Structures are given as structure tokens and as C-alpha cells.
Amino acid sequence: MKPLFTLFLALITVSTFAQKDFQGKATYMSKSTIDLDNFSRNGQMSEARKKQITERMKSMLEKTFILTFDKTSSIYKEDAKLEAPGAGGGFRFGGLSGGGTKYKNTKDLIALESTEFFGKNFLISDVMERPEWELGSETKKIGEYVCYKATLTKDVNPLDLSNFRRGKDDDKKKDEKVDEAPKQIVITAWYTPQIPVSNGPGEYWGLPGLILEINEGRTTILCTEIVLNPGEKEAIEMPTKGKEITREEYTKTITQKMKEMRENFRGRGRNGGGRGRS
Numbered sequence: 001m002k003p004l005f006t007l008f009l010a011l012i013t014v015s016t017f018a019q020k021d022f023q024g025k026a027t028y029m030s031k032s033t034i035d036l037d038n039f040s041r042n043g044q045m046s047e048a049r050k051k052q053i054t055e056r057m058k059s060m061l062e063k064t065f066i067l068t069f070d071k072t073s074s075i076y077k078e079d080a081k082l083e084a085p086g087a088g089g090g091f092r093f094g095g096l097s098g099g100g101t102k103y104k105n106t107k108d109l110i111a112l113e114s115t116e117f118f119g120k121n122f123l124i125s126d127v128m129e130r131p132e133w134e135l136g137s138e139t140k141k142i143g144e145y146v147c148y149k150a151t152l153t154k155d156v157n158p159l160d161l162s163n164f165r166r167g168k169d170d171d172k173k174k175d176e177k178v179d180e181a182p183k184q185i186v187i188t189a190w191y192t193p194q195i196p197v198s199n200g201p202g203e204y205w206g207l208p209g210l211i212l213e214i215n216e217g218r219t220t221i222l223c224t225e226i227v228l229n230p231g232e233k234e235a236i237e238m239p240t241k242g243k244e245i246t247r248e249e250y251t252k253t254i255t256q257k258m259k260e261m262r263e264n265f266r267g268r269g270r271n272g273g274g275r276g277r278s
Helices: 002-018 047-056 247-270
Strands: 024-032 062-069 073-078 101-105 110-117 120-126 134-142 145-155 184-192 210-216 219-228 243-246
Touching (some): 024 210, 120 247, 134 184, 243 247
Antiparallel strands (some): 101 110, 210 219
16 A cells, blocks of 8 residues: 555645646745854953843844745745844845845746845846755755755855954954955755755755755754645746846945944944943
């Protein structure tokens, strides 16, 4: 009976993805950590202070996202329903845990992100090249799905504060840390061929199955729920809101803004504006 049952499940799976209007919805939990000592002037911070700051930053470091996908395209955005009152607004981390709406079309190689920064709306276009994943043989189960390991080496996102490193003489430098050449980071992904769509959370795609987990430095994104062919389907459309800008131009704009904010903060400190001890 077991072989017949396995064949029955396989037929159901093939039938599910063969539907012309196939659609799926995956919920992801994103959690990031930061080394708070890198934000301290002397490179050290008390555990009590770390705990206080971490609690205040919880809404930035822990997010829930929804990936709505079909065979070739997807929309990835934060699940605002689960966001605590008053948690919205303020600065968000770049990359996987940023706000806005990310659209991908893996067939036509179109990647767009509609986002807001300091009251301004941007429509960011990315160069969508197939990632050079290295496929591994290691497996593990995430929920009911068997997942395979894959790794990818890429440049660190210069806007991701979780990767920030403060130099010993950082306050004396004219050039800001965000201006330095980006370092390389190894991304680990876990994907399942049981859902044969080449998609995943955030910017990630290009594997022979849906990506259910991403480990990127201090950020982990884990799929907690999948619904295939939901009763109510959502239109997957390209975002159009915001000033059209390339990813490179956007990074330069935000880097400059962060630089100005940091200089203003230092200026207040030098003028006796409440430089606290960390």
C-alpha cells in the first residue's frame, strides 16, 4: 500500500503545479542580531544597556513577511497585520529586513522594489542575474518539506547595519565606514524541490525549488507556513509607486543621508548635547 500511497501523493503534487492559475503563499519570520559593542565609543557596552537597546529595537530586528508567488513571479512584503502598534516608521535595516514591496519575475528577469525612506517614495530597479549557487547534498526537513542546502557568495549590503564594524579610530576618520569597499559574505539557503518554483524570500531565487530558509550573516529568514492554491488569490503585479532609480543610485543616496545623520549626531555630542556613556 505504501508505494501506491506515495504515487497518489506524487500525482496530487503534479496536478497542483500543473494548474494554469497556480499560486502559493509562504509566511517567513525574519530575525536579525547586531553586535552592539560596534556602536559603543570604547568598543564595550554593559549587558544591561545591551538588553535595553535590544528590546527597543525588537520591532526592527524581528519581522514577518509574506511571499505570494506563481510559477514565475512573486511579491514579497511585510505582514503589516502582525506589526505591533507604534512599531512602524523609523529606520529599517537594509536588504532582507527592509520595508516596502519587492517584485521578482524570474522569466523576464525583472526585479523592482517600491519603498519609502524619510518620507520619499522610491521605485528601485535591480539587475537580475541568475545567482551562482553551489548545490550541496546535505538535507533537512522544514515542516513537512525535505530541503537541500545551497550556498552563494556575494558582497555585503553596505546599508545593512547588522554588518556594521566600528574601527578603533573611527571618530577620527574622515571617510565613513559605509564608504569602504564591501566585504564578501556566504549565504546559506535551504530549498525544497517539492515546490518546484525558482523563487524565495527577498532578493533570493534561482534554485530548483522554493527557498524555505536563508542564513545571511546575522539575519535568518525561516518559512513558517505555506499555502498552495489559496481560496483567495492575490494579483501579482509590478509596483509603480515612487521615483524610478537604480539600486546603485539608491545606495548612494541613502549612504549620503546616513553620513549626514551621523555627522549631525557627532556634532551634538561634541557640543555637549548629552553624550551618554555606553
